[in-house]
Amino acid sequence: MMYVDNYPDIGHGNQQNSSLPSLSIVFYMILLTSSVAGQKLISIYGIVISAGNMIFQISYMLVVCITELYGLKQARKIIITGALCNLFVSCYLYLVVKIPGASFWLNQDIFSQVTLVTSNILFTSTVAYVISEIANAKIISKLKVFLNSRWFLIRAIFSTSIASILDTTFMLPVIISHSSSKVASIYSSLILIKIVYSIALIPVLWILVEFLRKKESLFANDDHLPFSSVSYMKHSALRKLSITD
Numbered sequence: 001m002m003y004v005d006n007y008p009d010i011g012h013g014n015q016q017n018s019s020l021p022s023l024s025i026v027f028y029m030i031l032l033t034s035s036v037a038g039q040k041l042i043s044i045y046g047i048v049i050s051a052g053n054m055i056f057q058i059s060y061m062l063v064v065c066i067t068e069l070y071g072l073k074q075a076r077k078i079i080i081t082g083a084l085c086n087l088f089v090s091c092y093l094y095l096v097v098k099i100p101g102a103s104f105w106l107n108q109d110i111f112s113q114v115t116l117v118t119s120n121i122l123f124t125s126t127v128a129y130v131i132s133e134i135a136n137a138k139i140i141s142k143l144k145v146f147l148n149s150r151w152f153l154i155r156a157i158f159s160t161s162i163a164s165i166l167d168t169t170f171m172l173p174v175i176i177s178h179s180s181s182k183v184a185s186i187y188s189s190l191i192l193i194k195i196v197y198s199i200a201l202i203p204v205l206w207i208l209v210e211f212l213r214k215k216e217s218l219f220a221n222d223d224h225l226p227f228s229s230v231s232y233m234k235h236s237a238l239r240k241l242s243i244t245d
Helices: 020-037 053-070 072-098 108-146 152-170 172-178 180-215 229-239
Strands: 041-044 047-050
Touching (some): 020 053, 020 108, 053 072
């Protein structure tokens, strides 16, 4: 038995021109910024939301874009790396607070109050983040295969809506700690705002995906998408085949 694998490695040929590293950096920037800003609650027309929610939904759009163009495997790596970044920042901030400050530094109390809240939010939000983002990536990937790469906008709306519901649900402990008397109204309001916000961002997402398709010479036919989930599935199937010499 001789093993033959003529299928190109994923990413081969487009690696130098790939926009994936840039998308990853933007994703981590959005993730950490939203986590740090998440400790501040703001009111928009009487609806109380976290300041982090203003930009966190963009991370869902980026995961959809990455999964659509580069595949579930790449999206999962980026999501897990983002979680590790969150945990690192959370643990380091907590450690910094506990380290005694210089004798002439008089801002320890203020620094501790703000930084500990940020550290706690980073730590507790990581679970909600991972679950919602993984679900987002898996749903868009499965639907892409099931619908034969059609109806991208509908797939994106559905996946980000489910992700928003999961994220808000797993963030309930944080919501309860901030406003235990209005949990139901805040919970439902947050979900509604996140879904509406995601739908509003869909046109921008579509423009970004189409731009990257053209930029990297990726076509609608999945045979030409070296990073796509469909190509990855074909690659995995071919690797199991062997030809008798």
